[in-house]
Amino acid sequence: MNVFDIIGPIMVGPSSSHTAGAARIGKVARKLLGDELQEVRIQFHGSFAHTYKGHGTDRAIVGGLLGFEPDDLRIKTSLEIAAGLGLAIVFEKVQLREAHPNTVVIKMRGGSGKALSVIGSSIGGGNIVIKQIDDLKVEIYGEYYTLAVVHQDTPGMVAKVTGLLAKNSINIARMNLYRSRRGGEALMIIELDQRVPSRAIKSIANLECVISVRHLEPTKRLGGE
Amino acid sequence: MVHIDSLQVLADIAKERQENISDVILIEQARENEESADEVLKKMSANLKVMKEAVKDGMALDVKSESGLSGGNARKYQQAVLAGKTLGTGMLDSVIMRALAVAEINASMGRIVAAPTAGSCGIIPAVCLTLMEDKRISEKKVVMGLFTAAGIGMVIAKNASISGAEGGCQAECGSASAMAAAAAVEMCGGSPHMVIQACGIALKNLLGLVCDPVAGLVEVPCIKRNTIGAVNALAAANMALAGIESVIPPDEVIMAMKSIGDLMPGVLKETAEGGLAATPTGKRLEKEIYGIK
Ligand code: SF4
Numbered sequence: 001m002n003v004f005d006i007i008g009p010i011m012v013g014p015s016s017s018h019t020a021g022a023a024r025i026g027k028v029a030r031k032l033l034g035d036e037l038q039e040v041r042i043q044f045h046g047s048f049a050h051t052y053k054g055h056g057t058d059r060a061i062v063g064g065l066l067g068f069e070p071d072d073l074r075i076k077t078s079l080e081i082a083a084g085l086g087l088a089i090v091f092e093k094v095q096l097r098e099a100h101p102n103t104v105v106i107k108m109r110g111g112s113g114k115a116l117s118v119i120g121s122s123i124g125g126g127n128i129v130i131k132q133i134d135d136l137k138v139e140i141y142g143e144y145y146t147l148a149v150v151h152q153d154t155p156g157m158v159a160k161v162t163g164l165l166a167k168n169s170i171n172i173a174r175m176n177l178y179r180s181r182r183g184g185e186a187l188m189i190i191e192l193d194q195r196v197p198s199r200a201i202k203s204i205a206n207l208e209c210v211i212s213v214r215h216l217e218p219t220k221r222l223g224g225e
Numbered sequence: 226m227v228h229i230d231s232l233q234v235l236a237d238i239a240k241e242r243q244e245n246i247s248d249v250i251l252i253e254q255a256r257e258n259e260e261s262a263d264e265v266l267k268k269m270s271a272n273l274k275v276m277k278e279a280v281k282d283g284m285a286l287d288v289k290s291e292s293g294l295s296g297g298n299a300r301k302y303q304q305a306v307l308a309g310k311t312l313g314t315g316m317l318d319s320v321i322m323r324a325l326a327v328a329e330i331n332a333s334m335g336r337i338v339a340a341p342t343a344g345s346c347g348i349i350p351a352v353c354l355t356l357m358e359d360k361r362i363s364e365k366k367v368v369m370g371l372f373t374a375a376g377i378g379m380v381i382a383k384n385a386s387i388s389g390a391e392g393g394c395q396a397e398c399g400s401a402s403a404m405a406a407a408a409a410v411e412m413c414g415g416s417p418h419m420v421i422q423a424c425g426i427a428l429k430n431l432l433g434l435v436c437d438p439v440a441g442l443v444e445v446p447c448i449k450r451n452t453i454g455a456v457n458a459l460a461a462a463n464m465a466l467a468g469i470e471s472v473i474p475p476d477e478v479i480m481a482m483k484s485i486g487d488l489m490p491g492v493l494k495e496t497a498e499g500g501l502a503a504t505p506t507g508k509r510l511e512k513e514i515y516g517i518k
Pocket of ligand 1: 390
């Protein structure tokens with residue numbers, strides 16, 4: 001445990017789960033899209049659907065999508081900022097099956113036409129888990145530097161990617177592999193102790209069979225700077 | 226960290242090392258983070274800075290929450306104090322004013338430090354900043370007080386809960402009050418034994434407090450509960466400094482809080498289905514806020 005989990009985090013109110021956690025989900029979703037954001041459909045489930053207005057969950061998610069940290073005061077006016085940037089936003093309520101009460105579905109479309117759907121839950125105290133990316137069920141907590149590598153499901157991919165990380169002296173904290181079907185697209189989620197330098201990201205992206213690489217900064221900061 | 230799984234162990238380690246509880250927590254955290262004590266201190270100072278700003282903004286700005294349910298009471302209270310309309314209780318007035326200010330800032334999407342949660346974020350700053358001003362306690366000592374509070378909070382989180390959804394408001398405002406009382410005793414020169422006694426007394430006084438926020442929002446009753454958490458912390462700290470002990474040992478009080486929280490029905494744990502949330506006015510406000518007919 002960390003003392004800054006108890007006296008902290010520094011955040012924009014009013015709720016660690018409904019505001020701070022929501023901002024983190026938005027931030028991770030935007031990073032996963034990795035494109036200029038043009039349109040977004042935000043669907044609230046459970047307690048999020050019931051109380052999102054009063055808790056500013058809508059503003060927090062949009063703030064996160066704009067890249068704001070959970071302690072950024074601009075969250076309060078994120079809807080106005082997004083409108084100024086020409087971002088089209090729709091809010092809806094949905095009922096998902098077997099989802100955590102604080103769950104949101106974020107359906108994004110980027111400037112280059114790329115579409116991505118992300119489902120995330122705010123599981124208490126500002127902690128989050130990304131549960132689904134498009135059709136793939138995943139688990140991303142956003143507490144570490146994270147690499148999300150989309151690639152063709154062919155033998156040897158894990159060794160190639162982890163080999164490149166080892167060459168750059170980057171230590172793996174946790175790693176998971178997801179795929180929808182054999183031989184199709186697969187997703188590697190690697191949580192790391194260190195930031196990945198851009199040349200390493202580039203060499204992973206240049207590997208044969210790699211479709212895309214996203215690098216996520218940890219969205220949870222304990223203790224001020 | 227060395228195994229700090231009870232308040233007694235924490236007080237014993239401090240006594241054995243002839244240090245304060247805050248020193249023990251600071252050193253252990255630095256070791257765990259593989260950072261210097263200075264770096265860890267700096268992070269806690271950043272928290273204190275945000276607490277100060279929240280108090281200042283809560284008093285100065287025209288604060289209003291998103292739902293319209295809350296805002297403006299810190300200022301109202303301050304004006305009443307200046308006009309001599311309150312009972313004139315000095316430090317008590319100061320903690321009430323500051324607790325309102327920070328909790329209102331939280332409700333209005335301003336910046337706060339969760340301590341231990343966002344709902345209870347006004348209690349620790351109210352007590353610590355009031356002591357700092359009234360007792361002229363140095364900033365360094367106040368920062369150390371926050372480590373004491375954090376240490377107490379860690380033990381409570383480990384053995385019971387600091388979440389309203391899990392343990393009711395006793396776990397949020399109760400824990401914050403116990404943490405603030407502990408910090409206050411250490412800042413005023415009390416021994417580690419007195420620190421944990423203050424914690425036990427403060428927690429006992431708020432046992433059984435349910436979590437029943439109107440419309441599920443962190444406003445009613447949360448904001449005013451921050452004031453009772455702060456006032457209770459002063460009472461508990463004063464008793465402990467006078468040498469008064471908690472008859473039930475502090476660690477057993479935490480056990481009691483856990484069992485009460487487990488026994489508490491779900492409707493009284495942040496679901497907004499019971500207590501104040503379920504009163505006719507609570508229901509009416511909920512409908513108005515969400516536009517339900
Ligand atoms: S009533 Fe519930 S939401 Fe409000 S401060 Fe207490 S525990 Fe938190």
